[in-house]
Amino acid sequence: MPTLDELTSRIAEQDAAFSAALAELDAALPAARAHALDALKVAWTGRKSGRIADLMALLPSLPAADRKVFGQRVNALKQRVEAALADRETAVAATRRPAGAVDLTLPGRRPQLGHRHPLSLVREEVQQIFTLGYQVLEGPECEDDWHNFEALNMHEEHPARDMQDTLYLASPVTAAPRAPWARPRRRGPRAAAAHPAPHAHLGDADPLHGAARSPVPWCDRPGLPARQPRPHAPPMFHRCEGLVVGKGITLAHLKGTLLAMAEALFGAGTSVRFRPSFFPYTEPSAEVDVRCIRCAGAGCAVCKQTGWLEILGSGMVHPAVFEAVGYDPDEVTGFAFGMGIERVALLKWDVGDIRLFYENDLRFLEQFSL
């Protein structure tokens, strides 16, 4: 005949088993619990073969004196089981959709919206930064020799004019539609230089109209990469260029303008740094860095531990450029800058590979919204 202690230990075993079953139920997805809960109820509280009933069936095997105690202990377990199951029942019921109600977890009918290309987004952002007080222009993409080099103080012997540094068209083309708002070109046959981009550019020397004012053409055009093609280097990139001409324009004005642009592009608190450099069409010239937008200057892989990111070339318009387009460099000064749109986009979104911009892979493009 089993003793009370022996049978009590079986109650304890079942108690532990129930805790485990309950934990398993709680781990299931809420909406998937209903089925498991039904099974649990049958297994534990079923009249005939439920585990509680099985324990109760042991009662007659105990000496009469122990039965009351044993019965109380089984009942305690039974109450715990029933309370726990009732509690889960309420929770499961709450997840059931009322009859007739729509299942809102089904996907909605989503109209397809197009996605913006990141280079287009940056270009538009820059255009918007220069809305007030600036004239925003888009330049021709194939440029003639005079506009591309001569007027920009890059005379015949300038190394950039080598065949290996500039792409040339095989035969001259008709003047690109320099649109009615730009004045006719001053001189220079339309020879045929496709735009060499690596050399920062004033853009077109032409749109310097209205000397006393400070019109600011802004151009963007694809350009071509420097020097010999490197494997995997894209054959072109996009630029935006700024120019302010007027009386009393200073290098400090350039700094203020570029700081404002950097803050608009990369967020308030961005700082810029000017490093002296050299371009044939500006004097003085400066490369401009922004404080690393990834590490805020602490040093990281993106900025190669320097805390700064080079974003553009700039400077004060070279007097020879003014002379080439018929301005008196003693009367007016000006600043100019040229920035690669790809460079900004690479930094802004931490794009790891520049080729992503031209593959037009929808998995990439769909990460950019309207």
Added chain:
Amino acid sequence: MKVLYSWLKDFVDVADGPAEVGRRLSLRGLALEGLEPVGAGEMPPGAAPVADDAVLDFDVTANRPDCLSVVGIAREIATVYGLPLRVPATDAPGYLRLAGLAPVDRATFGVRLDAPDLCPRFAGAAAAVRVGPSPAWMQRRLQALGVRPISNIVDITNYVMLELGQPMHAFDEARLSGDIVVRQARSGETIVTLDGRTRAVQPPQLLVTDTTRAVAVGGVMGGLDSEVTEGTTRIVFEAAWWHPRSIRATSKALGLKTEASTRFERGADPTLQAVAAARACALLELIGAGTADGTIVDVVAAPHAPRVVALTHAHVEGLLGMPVPPAEVARILTSLGFGVAADGPGAWQVEVPGWRPDVARPQDLIEEVGRHHGFEHLPATFPPVHPAPPPSDPRIARDAVARRAMLAMGYSETISFAFVEAAAAEPFAGADGLVTLANPLSETFAVMRPSVLPGVVDAVSHNRRHGRRDVRVFEIATAFGPRGERRMLAAAWTGAAAGDHWSGHRRDVDLFDLTGSLEVLAGAYGVALALDTDAPPYLVPGRAARVVRQGTAVGACGLLDPAVAERRGIPRADAADVYLLELDLDAIAAAAPPGATRVEPLPRFPSAVRDVSLLVDDTLSAATVRDTIRRAAPPTLVSLREFDRYQGKGVPAGKVSVSLRLTFRADDRTLTDDDVASAMGAVIEAARAALGAEQR
């Protein structure tokens, strides 16, 4: 330009270590590209060892040939730190000494300049020598700067070039016969250069010759058979000045770029030749390699006239937009070697040293002042705003309309290269032909795209090959033809017309999705566009159209020829049709009316809507049916649209049932049922009479 930190310290007593020196110079115009610590090493006799020695690699911009020398970079450091610069002198300590050389008209050799415009100065100094290896300290310095030690004599010429920036050459005097003559090469002349190659030279390339033959390609490379060898006992050091244009042309023509040609083509110091020769002679004696004769033949055809540039303090501050005290202006320029003479209050006459060919205008001097005073001191200010600049390029706003419309219609924006391979361009080339590049980067980028369609076709191809069946893309970009550039909108759509949804079955794109997009664009620009069945060759006839405005083609629309698709790598296996659309935005813009200036008032009277189904021949175009109805209807017909088209059970073969919705409205009254009924009667009768249509 690589430079050894301890070598810099010959010229300037800078206390900061190499890393800090590099950092400070980077902010003053010499960008540090690399820093390699090398530790202490052999030093010239009398120089103190430097424990934290390092090789600094600076990116020297093309306008600064002076910084292709140790002393040039030391001069920048001296200016940054406000320290004095030590330069080699006859009374300097051993390792910085210049030999005293007496100028003579001719020595053991004479010099004649036959091309004085391109080689206006040539200095020669002879010496008795013992050829052997140079000392360890000299070899260490050369190697640190990337130059291979060869022999004590050659090493001295290289050492002087690296130290002062004046390229030199040493001839074996025994191999020279007669006087040294600098002249243009003659047609058909050849010379074997030091690298052992026979080179054909021609006018106007410059040669150093003796009375019998060429002994060097001037300023580029010496000749092999006058080179210094182990058996050489007497040498002539050459220090000459060559015109940058001549050296650039010669170097390019011969495909020969040397340390010497690099310096001469950027512009060497035209005043340095005698100094370089004296330095070489002093080093010869310092390292025990020989004894200089003590004379120099320094032929100057045209003495260098230093430029003088007038500078005012007002101009400095006016261009920079920051205050720089006049004393600081003078300090910076003086420290950089400019001769600064006051010319009244706040004005100077500045003499430009020979090593600064880049400085010709006051702006050039202002750059020197600005960068050394520090761009970090520039305030961030704004230019004065002029309220009314000329209007911006109208294409920007115009293109944005098409971009918004396409995005809203579910097309994603792509950007492709303006260069394409000829095979990609050819199907899309117009009658004018292609614009090709004279020197393409590769065959893949050989022509300028004649249309933007190759870009979107390639975008489809890329996505298809990466497992994406449904692609809807557009690009707004420039197309190139012999008659100029055009701004085009191109689009491609393939696969599903709408995203999959559990509630219904999917449908693939068809031509009407594209013509619908076109209708939206026409509406956005307020222009009327028609379709002409004469489709371009890259589209499938019968499933394509030209887009026409007032008789002029402004675009195309339709199913891409599967053969073209396959050639662009679009897998044929999934058999999904690719539809294209292209529109000339320049042409559309020229036709587009200016934006609406006032809003149409809403109708004051209700409209009446009637549907009618007509049975007509299925070869009859919808436009004919519409036009017939429009002509017959009274002016109260305000809209007319097909809403169903049915063929099949109940419709005889060759016929089609077209259901139309007609909306009638008058501006001045509510139409009565009789009004509308009579209008419908007229419409149905006209369709019957003109088209044989039966009402269903």
